[in-house]
Amino acid sequence: MNTLIATQQYVHEMTRLSGPGMKVLLMDKETTSMVSCAFAQSEMMAREVYLFERLDTGAEREPLKFLKCLVFVRPTLENIQILTEELRAPKYAQYYLYFSNIISKADLKILAEADEFEAVREVHEFYIDAIPLSPYLTVLAMPLCYETPFNLSGGNFRRCAQALLALALQFKKKPAIRFQKSSRDAQRLADEFVKMTVREDKLFEACRNDTVIVIMDRSEDPVSPLLNQWTYEAMVHELIGMNNNRVNMTNVPDEGIKNIVLSAQHDDFYAKNRYLNFGEIGQNIKSLMNDYQKKAQTHQQLESIADMKKFVDQYPQFKKIAGTVAKHVQLVGELSRLVGAQNLLEISELEQTIVATGDHSQCFDRLKRLLKHEKTTDLNALRLTMLYALRFEGSSSNSLPALLEILRQRKMSIRQVESVNTLLRYAGARKRQNDLFGNKSAVEMTKRFIKGLKGVENVYTQHEPYIMQILEQLHKGKLSEIIFGASELNTLNTHYDNVIIFIIGGATFEESTFIHLYNERRLTNPGLPRVVLSSTSVHNTKTFIEQLIQLTPDSQAVPPFASIA
Known part of the structure; x- marks a missing residue:
């Protein structure tokens, strides 16, 4: 399972089916990103694609009747309407229509009726409905995916379901589903995916049953997007x-x-x-x-x-x-x-200490000093405070109000300061079902104790994302039934050759790095599954906190990140 190679193969097939001759590639905003991440312009020109245009710029495009037109777009209502107008007054000699996902028979009928000049030569579904950033990472263009507090809107929900369907069909898999029970969106997405596979059962007839999709919410691991990175x-x-x-x-x-x-x-x-x-x-x-x-x-x-x-x-x-x-x-x-x-070496060391050791006496005084340090930006001050809030939420020594007061003294907006409490409502201990900090599991506590005796190789990279626990448990057939439900009961303890992890609310490049290293381990341990990570976007700390600020009510309506750098 390699999303980059799969995308390249589909685009190669588009150019092959259209035959020899000069071509224009007509795309929408999202498919433009998909193709540009898989190919350089020179590579497309080598396949006789010499012009790249956007479908929604019809009025600006000049008629070029000597060119063949490859149309690669998502089968959305808007794109179908624009394409209908294009076919009624064609600007190119021939049209080859390629859709990134399943197109309905009703929409095909609309296009056929609009093709009065019989310019359309081919119509195909090619399942590339996410942006391939690397062989094992695909994303949607949805950095702020929650349009209502902590829930996907109808449009964003459908977009996630469509992307998952395309990903399964891209690799010719009919996957089982495991979903985070505490997330309403994850459960809805799992249910919708199952309905779609039943509705499109003919497309899945030749697909293999060796894959599982794990759907989780960013709220189950709010730590990963808050840490400074060193790769x-x-x-x-x-x-x-x-x-x-x-x-x-x-x-x-x-x-x-x-x-x-x-x-x-x-x-x-x-x-x-x-x-x-x-x-x-x-x-x-x-x-x-x-x-x-x-x-x-x-x-x-x-x-x-x-x-x-x-x-x-x-x-x-x-x-x-x-x-x-x-x-x-x-x-x-x-x-x-x-x-x-920005004094990031000292800040990052403290972040890792907060997350990895959880010793309040080691962290609090250093944290107060760094929050007042002249080199500490507002973004880093918020980052540190949020990590403290998550780590010591249930501690008797918790002194979060004092830290929030320091943020106010830094002249941060009400909305920015309150976003710390928004984080706890979104991903605090009451929301999370997993043992994120290894406080409950005897195994995790033992691992941490042994690591403490040995010391750490790099104090800046002690953290391991929660998805690695999921992969380890899946491989052993021990993924918790309490935390992750299943689309079918007989899929609970099955070994799978392939795993697709879909994170609602944004993945991180730290997680992508760990997925890459995990897949590399298959060279010496072929029994491990292949893993692909997919998500609504790729977060850094700024975009993650912006999402929290967006969900934080504030009558003064201070713009998110007005002063945070």
Whole structure:
């Protein structure tokens, strides 16, 4: 199960079915993101796709009757309406319609009636209904998915159900379902998915039953999106921000590249370093610079026609290396600046201490000092306070009111301060069913005790996301029936070859890293299942807290993150 390869295969099939000739690719907003994360523009041009357009810009597009048109869109009501108008006055010679999910017979009839010029040559369903950020991570474009307090709205709920259906069909699986019982949305989503598989039973006839989908809510693990990250990909998203593998550097003070693409398919350095920690990246950047300098000195020594010819032959590769060096030196330099400017080493160490050890006496005084530290941003102050609130919610030593008062003294808005209590309502101890901090399970307490005796290899990366507990329990056939219900009783303790984890409310790149490492372990332990992570979005701390602030009532209506950086 590789979402990136599956997406590429579907797009290759689109270009093959349309035959030879110059083509335009017509997409909507979401399918544009799906294709751009799977292909570089040059790769599409090599398949005779020379023009890329948006379906919703019909009035702006010029008629080009010599081009074939590949239409790849989601089968939404809006897209069907726009496509109907397009077919009534076609701008291209032929149309090949590809939908990212199941399209209804009624909508097909509407399109057929609109095709008065008989321009449509092919109609297919290709199941790519989420953005493939990596081989094992797909997301929807829904960073603020809760439109009512802690519940998916009707539109967002349907979008999640459709994405799950497409993911199952993409891999030709008819999965069993396990769902978080404490989450109304997870249970509704599981029920809806089962109904959809029954309704579309013919599509699932040849599908294998070796897969389970685990549907959970972000509220079951609110800690992961609140921690500072120290692997390359996660750090970039945490400190700068990344949207569909693109990094906007316009707010970075130094001159340099303003829009950076981080693609493991087209950037060997990023492919090798995206899951490594910051210390290793520094060493690898130095090696990359040294290699580049050696090549640059070689190219400067052009003493004969043969040397010049060799340089011309190697110039594209040399230029690519130069671009790679410039991009990553700029990124790592900015990350390093932010780590120092925001005192993140000390902040991250305290975060991990709060989460991993839970010793109130070790944490409280350090926390108060850091909340008042001149380098601590409002975002980091909120982050630390939220972690404290979760960790010591039931402790007799809990002093959360004192910390909230410090936030008020920092002139943070009412809504921002109150978002700490919103977090407890959303994901506090009463909402969670799992043993997030390892306080209840004798096994988890023993593990923590042994780790304490041994010491930790890296104080900044002690935390392990809750989804790893889920995978371990699934593999052993011991996923709790109390916490996770099942679509069918006979699926409770079955071993599965493949696992899809779907998180309502946003995943994190920390979780994606652990999924990558888990799948890597299959090389030495083939008995482990393959795992794909899917979610409504990829959170960093800022977007996660913005979601909480959005759900926090405030009569003054202070804009979310008006002063948080």
